[in-house]
Amino acid sequence: MAILRLSRLITQSKTVPRPDVPVSLTKRTATTTPTGAILPEPEKTPFGIFGIVCAVVPGLLIGAAISKNIANFLEENELFVPSDDDDDDD
Numbered sequence: 001m002a003i004l005r006l007s008r009l010i011t012q013s014k015t016v017p018r019p020d021v022p023v024s025l026t027k028r029t030a031t032t033t034p035t036g037a038i039l040p041e042p043e044k045t046p047f048g049i050f051g052i053v054c055a056v057v058p059g060l061l062i063g064a065a066i067s068k069n070i071a072n073f074l075e076e077n078e079l080f081v082p083s084d085d086d087d088d089d090d
Helices: 002-011 048-076
Strands: none
């Protein structure tokens, strides 16, 4: 019984809502009501395949642009110049 009371005290610790922060941005630390009922699961915002595409495509484009600029810089400053001997397949 003491463990149950201790677990209720731990799960009922709530943050004090600030008036300048919207309710949707506050962190919910309580998992049960004062009577012991389990609170419902929070709402989830699904992004699906659209969200994945919106995250991956810009990352690939930015990474390709950066690597292209670095390769041009290395070649202009002759820090890395492919030799003609490497292309011979004889």
